[in-house]
Structure formats: structure tokens, C-alpha cells
Amino acid sequence: MSESLQVNTMADLMAQGKKPEVLFWVGCAGSFDDRAKKITRAFVKILNNVGVNFAILGTEESCTGDPAKRAGNEFLFQMQAMSNIQVLNGYEVKKIVTTCPHCFNTLKNEYPGLGGNYEVMHHSQFLQKLMEEGKLKIEGGEFKGKKISFHDPCYLGRANGEYEAPRNLLQELDAELVELKRCKTQGLCCGAGGAQMFKEAEPGKKEINIERMEDVEEAKPDIVAVGCPFCMTMMTDGVKTKEKEDSIKVYDLAELIAESNKL
Amino acid sequence: MGISNIFFIIALAAAGFWFAKNLNKIIRNINLGKDIDRGDSKAERWKKMFMVAIGQSKMVKKPISGALHIAVYVGFVIINIEMLEIVIDGIFGTHRVLAEPLGSFYNILIGSFEILAFLVLISCLIFLIRRNVLKVKRFGFREMLGWPKTDANIILIVEIMLMSAFLKMNAADYVLQQRGVEHYIQAGAFPISGSLIVPLYESFSTGFLIFVERVSWWFHIIGVLLFLNYLPYSKHFHIILAFPNVFFSKLDPKGKFTNMEAVTKEVKLMFDPEADPYAAPAEPEGPVERFGAKDVQDLTWKQLMDAYSCTECGRCTEQCPAAQTGKLLSPRKIMMDTRDRLEEVGKNIAKHGADHSDGKSLLGDYILEEELWACTTCNACTEACPVMIDPLSIIMDMRRSLIMEDSKAPAEITNMLNNIENNGAPWQFSQTDRANWVNEG
Numbered sequence: 001m002s003e004s005l006q007v008n009t010m011a012d013l014m015a016q017g018k019k020p021e022v023l024f025w026v027g028c029a030g031s032f033d034d035r036a037k038k039i040t041r042a043f044v045k046i047l048n049n050v051g052v053n054f055a056i057l058g059t060e061e062s063c064t065g066d067p068a069k070r071a072g073n074e075f076l077f078q079m080q081a082m083s084n085i086q087v088l089n090g091y092e093v094k095k096i097v098t099t100c101p102h103c104f105n106t107l108k109n110e111y112p113g114l115g116g117n118y119e120v121m122h123h124s125q126f127l128q129k130l131m132e133e134g135k136l137k138i139e140g141g142e143f144k145g146k147k148i149s150f151h152d153p154c155y156l157g158r159a160n161g162e163y164e165a166p167r168n169l170l171q172e173l174d175a176e177l178v179e180l181k182r183c184k185t186q187g188l189c190c191g192a193g194g195a196q197m198f199k200e201a202e203p204g205k206k207e208i209n210i211e212r213m214e215d216v217e218e219a220k221p222d223i224v225a226v227g228c229p230f231c232m233t234m235m236t237d238g239v240k241t242k243e244k245e246d247s248i249k250v251y252d253l254a255e256l257i258a259e260s261n262k263l
Numbered sequence: 264m265g266i267s268n269i270f271f272i273i274a275l276a277a278a279g280f281w282f283a284k285n286l287n288k289i290i291r292n293i294n295l296g297k298d299i300d301r302g303d304s305k306a307e308r309w310k311k312m313f314m315v316a317i318g319q320s321k322m323v324k325k326p327i328s329g330a331l332h333i334a335v336y337v338g339f340v341i342i343n344i345e346m347l348e349i350v351i352d353g354i355f356g357t358h359r360v361l362a363e364p365l366g367s368f369y370n371i372l373i374g375s376f377e378i379l380a381f382l383v384l385i386s387c388l389i390f391l392i393r394r395n396v397l398k399v400k401r402f403g404f405r406e407m408l409g410w411p412k413t414d415a416n417i418i419l420i421v422e423i424m425l426m427s428a429f430l431k432m433n434a435a436d437y438v439l440q441q442r443g444v445e446h447y448i449q450a451g452a453f454p455i456s457g458s459l460i461v462p463l464y465e466s467f468s469t470g471f472l473i474f475v476e477r478v479s480w481w482f483h484i485i486g487v488l489l490f491l492n493y494l495p496y497s498k499h500f501h502i503i504l505a506f507p508n509v510f511f512s513k514l515d516p517k518g519k520f521t522n523m524e525a526v527t528k529e530v531k532l533m534f535d536p537e538a539d540p541y542a543a544p545a546e547p548e549g550p551v552e553r554f555g556a557k558d559v560q561d562l563t564w565k566q567l568m569d570a571y572s573c574t575e576c577g578r579c580t581e582q583c584p585a586a587q588t589g590k591l592l593s594p595r596k597i598m599m600d601t602r603d604r605l606e607e608v609g610k611n612i613a614k615h616g617a618d619h620s621d622g623k624s625l626l627g628d629y630i631l632e633e634e635l636w637a638c639t640t641c642n643a644c645t646e647a648c649p650v651m652i653d654p655l656s657i658i659m660d661m662r663r664s665l666i667m668e669d670s671k672a673p674a675e676i677t678n679m680l681n682n683i684e685n686n687g688a689p690w691q692f693s694q695t696d697r698a699n700w701v702n703e704g
Binding site for chain 2: 004005007009026028030031032033037040041044056058059061062063065067068069070071072073074075076078079080082083086105108109110113114154155158159160161185186188189191192193194195196197198199200201202203204205206207208210211
């Protein structure tokens with residue numbers, strides 16, 4: 001299989017008496033959602049290509065508890081958090097990277113108060129760092145002449161103030177970066193946050209992802225770049241509902257970079 | 264001391280007394296909230312207050328209303344320096360008492376007050392037009408019908424009337440100065456009233472002008488005192504609370520929600536291998552706390568201060584993805600409901616004592632479940648608020664109450680929670696399949 005990935009689990013490495021540089025927290029969507037699994041694989045391809053010494057928890061990973069917390073079930077959230085922290089601290093994890101802004105936010109902001117202190121990075125920040133260190137070279141070329149819009153994930157942008165890392169990566173693709181009307185601090189949610197992903201929207205005039213798609217239609221990009229598996233679902237659905245599958249593609253940042261570098 | 268000085272002193276004292284009384288009520292109401300520590304990082308808090316409250320950094324995100332608001336705000340603050348002179352004149356029966364000690368600087372002051380007063384007047388006129396003629400969308404949501412709309416118009420009309428009185432007073436004074444009328448000393452510069460009103464007044468008799476000057480003077484000061492006492496009943500109270508509200512606002516990243524300590528204790532106990540499973544539960548210290556917020560007393564004092572700081576501008580609701588797509592949720596309504604309910608609880612306490620219950624609650628009687636479940640926790644509302652109000656934290660505390668106290672949630676949410684509990688993911692996948700993606704290329 002040409003696409004075989006090099007992925008160790010923390011347990012494997014521990015058995016060999018080794019420790020990785022960084023833990024890749026895959027997240028539930030990245031583990032189970034068919035579309036998001038492609039993002040996970042694309043990110044791992046980049047990590048493999050650069051030669052990052054990483055590991056995953058594999059079957060020892062469990063939901064961070066974010067959707068439980070945002071739904072109001074603090075009890076379930078803290079149960080999840082404490083059992084995850086036991087596992088993470090057991091492996092003496094210091095550094096975590098994740099492709100999900102919800103996991104990122106929860107691990108970074110809400111775990112320290114419960115005894116889980118890690119340096120947590122969103123994959124856009126991690127990739128930007130690899131780029132700055134000269135380890136990751138983004139080829140560009142592939143996307144020359146294409147227009148790309150970045151849809152800010154709420155839990156990366158407003159929630160944690162990171163607007164530039166994803167844009168700095170996109171800049172390297174030699175594409176034309178077209179901002180959506182509502183972006184950065186003003187970015188419009190895709191509609192999935194706060195446990196909305198798992199339920200029908202409340203009655204209203206419109207779905208939120210359709211409202212967001214109208215921003216996209218106005219900016220007329222060839223590609224909508226996302227940095228969150230839930231935004232991916234909502235934006236992909238939006239494109240389908242608007243019947244724009246032929247003209248607008250939705251990709252995660254990791255997929256664009258993997259594609260650009262022909263990984 | 265003349266009769267008018269005595270009347271002035273009585274009016275001033277009555278206004279001060281009544282305002283202090285109402286201010287106390289509001290402080291008491293805010294203190295009904297639970298404790299939360301917002302006294303840390305003083306330096307950062309001062310900086311934020313200078314930027315956001317004094318510097319209006321968030322207001323100018325909307326350039327037009329931001330600029331108009333700055334005109335009114337600066338005008339209000341600066342023109343109030345004039346109040347010092349008015350109060351001294353009122354008590355001692357003097358006239359423009361500061362003119363002599365300040366010399367030519369006095370002319371600069373009065374001149375700038377006039378320009379600012381004119382800018383305030385024009386801005387308020389434009390605000391009235393925006394609300395009533397252009398019907399800017401964010402002022403038209405359902406929570407703005409009735410009293411909130413009237414409240415907004417009262418504020419703007421009163422401000423226009425006060426500024427007009429100030430300018431008319433100056434114009435009459437100026438003409439009287441020119442005529443060398445006794446008591447009206449040569450003082451001040453009148454760039455606005457001099458060119459706009461004075462030409463009209465020049466034909467009036469001296470007696471009539473003295474009448475106009477006195478009536479305007481009294482109208483202005485009594486108006487100001489009444490307006491001061493209107494504040495506690497109005498959304499306009501934000502001119503006082505905006506500053507402390509920004510100072511005490513959340514400094515953590517917006518995405519960081521509080522971890523409930525009461526829950527942490529219980530969960531830690533469950534994870535403690537030493538814990539005796541048959542031990543009787545420890546006696547709770549003090550009254551048993553409710554999980555989350557059902558009524559205003561379950562919120563923190565900061566969340567209650569937020570409610571009193573809201574001036575119903577609707578920037579939160581305008582940015583809210585749920586409100587924009589026609590859902591029932593409006594973050595502004597969350598704040599308005601919180602204040603209305605808090606006022607009601609405060610009145611009940613004053614009337615029937617602290618333990619009285621009217622059988623009503625914020626959640627259910629004011630805020631509906633449907634509103635709460637429409638929130639995506641995207642933080643657009645908290646980002647938009649010019650005075651750092653946090654409607655999201657109230658929404659979250661009420662969801663906690665729904666889930667942890669009442670076990671009420673949409674069926675899909677219950678399913679999702681069950682999945683996390685049973686298989687560690689919000690969907691029904693087995694935890695043993697978590698790493699299958701590795702070989703699925």
C-alpha cells in the first residue's frame with residue numbers, strides 16, 4: 001500500500017522505552033467521521049514527511065468532553081477530562097497537537113484547572129512552526145491562480161485569538177487569498193459549535209451554514225479552507241445544498257498542504 | 264441668600280438623596296449574585312478599561328454609530344465640567360463664578376462646551392432618525408418593542424432638550440452681556456449660540472432675555488437632576504456601569520468556560536481509589552448549591568452587573584448566528600430578561616423579605632429552553648459587546664441547570680451524552696475502532 005502511514009501509539013513507544021516529541025490528539029471526528037479521517041491522514045502524511053516524532057493514544061483516546069460541557073453536562077465533561085488527564089499524565093505528555101479546534105480549546109483552556117497541563121497547539125500553529133523552523137517547505141504551484149477563502153473556526157479564532165497561523169500557511173500555496181465578508185473577529189460560525197453538531201437546529205428562517213455559504217458565494221473562491229472537522233461538515237453540506245460542488249471545494253489546511261506537496 | 268438659592272439647594276439635595284437611594288438598590292440587587300473573583304490582574308484590568316470603556320475601542324468597530332457615540336460621550340463628560348460652575352452659581356447666587364479666576368481659559372472652555380453641545384445635539388438627532396425613520400434593523404427585534412423603544416427615545420429627546428437649553432441660555436447671556444446689563448459680566452465665547460441663536464434674540468427686550476436666560480438655566484439644571492434620577496430606571500445606566508463592567512470583565516480566553524468546583528469535588532472523589540464507597544456523603548457546608556442557573560440569584564454578581572450595564576444596542580444580537588437566521592435566541596434579550604427579573608426579585612425582597620418566593624424564575628418565565636438550545640457558543644456576542652458583557656456565560660449556566668437539575672435536553676443531545684458516557688465519543692462508535700483510520704487509506 002503506497003499510502004501506508006507511520007503511526008505509533010503511546011503504548012507502543014512506552015513498551016520500547018521511548019517517548020515521542022508530541023502527541024497527536026486525533027479527536028472523535030478525526031477518528032470516526034469519514035470526511036474528517038481524510039484530514040487526519042493528510043496531517044499524518046505531513047508529519048511523516050517532515051519526520052516528526054509523534055504518537056497517538058489510539059484506543060486509549062476518548063472524547064475531551066467538549067460537547068458535553070457545551071451542552072451543559074459539566075459532570076460528564078469532568079469525568080471525561082479527569083480520565084483523559086490520568087492517561088495523558090501517565091504517559092508524561094508535555095506537548096499536544098490536534099486538528100480539531102474544539103479539542104484544542106478544551107485541552108488548552110479547561111484541562112489545566114483539573115490537573116492537565118500541556119502545551120497545546122492547533123495543527124495550523126504546529127505546521128506554521130514547522131515552516132518557520134525550515135522543516136516544512138510548502139511547494140505551492142499546485143494552487144497557483146486559485147482563489148482560496150479561509151473560514152475561521154470560532155474555537156480557534158474568537159475563542160483563542162488565532163487568526164494568522166492558518167492564513168500564513170495559505171499564503172505559501174501561491175494562491176490568491178480572498179477574505180470572506182465576515183472574517184477573523186467578525187467571522188460567522190458554521191452552525192456546529194456548542195453541541196449543535198449533534199442536533200437539529202432550533203426552528204428559524206434559515207440554516208446557519210447556508211447563511212455562511214452566502215458569504216462564500218459572494219467572495220467566489222475556488223476553495224474554502226477550513227481548520228475544523230465540524231466546519232468541514234457544515235461547509236460541505238452548505239456547498240451541496242447550494243449545488244456548488246463543481247465550482248467550490250472544501251478542504252482542510254492539512255489537506256491543501258499535503259496536496260500541494262504531492263504527499 | 265435668596266429664595267431661589269434655597270430652592271436650588273433643596274432640589275440638589277433631593278436629587279442626590281433619591282439617586283443614592285436607587286443606586287443602593289441596584290448595588291443590593293447586584294450583590295444577590297454569587298461570588299466570583301475578578302480582583303486579580305489589576306494592571307491588565309485598568310488597561311482594558313482605558314482601551315475599551317474610556318477609549319471606546321469596540322464602539323468604533325462600527326464607524327458611523329461609533330463616531331456619533333464618541334461625540335455624545337465626550338460631550339457628556341466635558342460639558343459636565345460646566346456643572347461645577349452651575350452648582351456654585353446656584354448655591355451662592357453668583358453668575359459665571361469661574362470666569363474671573365480662569366481668565367481667558369474660561370472663554371476656551373465655554374467655547375468648546377458650545378461646540379460639543381452642538382455635536383451632541385446633532386448626534387442625538389441622527390440617532391433618533393436611525394431608530395425611528397431609517398429603522399436600523401438591530402433596533403427592531405421583538406425585545407425592543409414597547410418600553411425599550413420609548414426608553415431610547417426619551418433619552419435622546421431629553422439630551423436634545425438639555426443641549427438646546429444650554430445653548431439658549433448662552434445666547435441670551437451673550438446678548439445681555441453686550442447690552443451691559445448688570446450681573447451679566449463679560450465672559451465666555453459663544454461660537455455656536457452666537458451665530459445660530461443670537462441674531463434671533465437681538466430684537467428681544469432686555470427683560471424678556473433675562474427671563475429666557477433664567478428659564479433656560481433652571482430648565483437645564485433641573486433637567487440634569489431629573490435625568491440623573493431617570494438613569495436607574497433606564498438602559499441609560501450604562502453611562503455609569505460601563506466602566507466598572509469592563510474593569511471586572513473576563514480576562515481568560517473567550518473559549519475557556521468555568522470548571523464547576525462543586526462538580527470537581529465529586530468527580531475527584533469518584534476517581535480516588537482510597538475513597539470508601541459506602542461512606543455517608545459529607546454534610547454540605549452551608550445551603551446546597553444549585554447546579555447551573557435557574558434564577559438570577561444563581562448567577563454571579565458580574566453577570567448581574569452585565570445586565571445593568573446593557574444599553575440594548577443590539578450589536579450582540581446583530582452578530583449572533585442564531586438570531587441572524589431567525590432562531591428565537593437574542594443575546595440582548597438574555598441580558599434584558601436578566602435585568603427585568605432581577606428588578607422583580609429586588610422588589611419582592613423589599614416588599615416581602617429575603618426569603619420570599621414568587622414561584623417564578625428567570626429560566627422558564629423569562630428565558631425559554633428554545634432560546635438556550637439555539638446557541639452555538641461561538642462568542643460572536645461577547646466579541647461584539649462594546650462594554651464586555653458576556654451573555655454566553657448566562658446561556659451556559661442555564662443549560663447546566665436544564666441538564667443537571669432538570670435532565671431536560673433535546674433527544675439528540677441526550678443521545679450524544681449517552682454515547683460519550685458509554686463509548687467515549689459523541690457518536691455510536693466503539694472506542695476500540697478509534698485508530699482504524701490508520702489503515703483505511
